[in-house]
Amino acid sequence: MDATFWQERWQRGEIGFHKASINPLLQQWWPRLSLSGTESVLVPLCGKSLDLLWLRQAGHPVIGVELARSALEAFDAEHQLALEWTQQGDFSVARGAGFELLCGDYFALQAEQLAAVSAVYDRAALIALPPSMRERYVAQLRSLLPDGWQMLLVTLDYPQEQRPGPPFSVPDAEVRALYQGCQIEVLDEQDVLADHAVFASQGMQSLVERVYLISA
Numbered sequence: 001m002d003a004t005f006w007q008e009r010w011q012r013g014e015i016g017f018h019k020a021s022i023n024p025l026l027q028q029w030w031p032r033l034s035l036s037g038t039e040s041v042l043v044p045l046c047g048k049s050l051d052l053l054w055l056r057q058a059g060h061p062v063i064g065v066e067l068a069r070s071a072l073e074a075f076d077a078e079h080q081l082a083l084e085w086t087q088q089g090d091f092s093v094a095r096g097a098g099f100e101l102l103c104g105d106y107f108a109l110q111a112e113q114l115a116a117v118s119a120v121y122d123r124a125a126l127i128a129l130p131p132s133m134r135e136r137y138v139a140q141l142r143s144l145l146p147d148g149w150q151m152l153l154v155t156l157d158y159p160q161e162q163r164p165g166p167p168f169s170v171p172d173a174e175v176r177a178l179y180q181g182c183q184i185e186v187l188d189e190q191d192v193l194a195d196h197a198v199f200a201s202q203g204m205q206s207l208v209e210r211v212y213l214i215s216a
């Protein structure tokens with residue numbers, strides 16, 4: 001799951017993870033975070049998700065992080081945002097319309113880039129990564145975020161031996177281990193296999209989607 005893997009997926013248009021509508025779980029559960037609506041939200045590994053737009057329309061300045069410049073350029077063009085690109089250290093940054101989209105490696109982020117962040121939306125970020133990278137991903141997040149952050153996290157949990165990732169299975173016990181010391185609440189838990197015909201056709205027997213509210 002290195003940079004080349006993801007860049008090639010974007011180049012070939014193999015972006016089955018990208019949804020043509022806003023995630024209903026975001027709309028349903030985001031209000032459970034204790035936010036006034038003006039706090040900056042980090043969306044790690046953001047792709048060109050429409051959820052970025054929803055968060056912005058909810059009032060939040062949105063900081064996205066994404067390796068693939070083509071994803072961010074597509075997001076800009078598809079929503080006519082006229083973002084302005086500059087270079088900031090190792091990152092190219094597209095700014096405007098309340099967005100700050102950092103193009104580069106999430107693992108190279110520095111604390112000052114996230115100094116304003118109060119909340120995080122993780123959909124298809126943690127579960128995009130294999131186990132050893134997941135530990136680094138969460139360690140990086142926890143070391144960079146200012147105290148008092150809250151997060152909405154969406155995971156999938158299925159028998160990993162029935163299918164290779166991504167998306168990877170991240171069982172509840174792993175979420176609790178990764179975010180040990182934080183407050184963790186499961187907001188929603190549903191078997192969504194019936195909605196994922198491809199997974200079912202690969203022989204998968206259960207596919208549980210969970211939504212967590214995690215606070216530091």
Ligand SMILES: C[S@@+](CC[C@H](N)C(=O)[O-])C[C@H]1O[C@@H](n2cnc3c(N)ncnc32)[C@H](O)[C@@H]1O
Binds near residue numbers: 017068
């Ligand atoms: C499964 S996709 C999910 C995208 C988005 N969260 C969504 O819901 O549509 C994972 C994204 O993370 C990006 N990515 C993977 N590794 C990354 C890294 N180290 N730094 C920044 N972006 C990364 C990939 O290019 C890809 O767009």
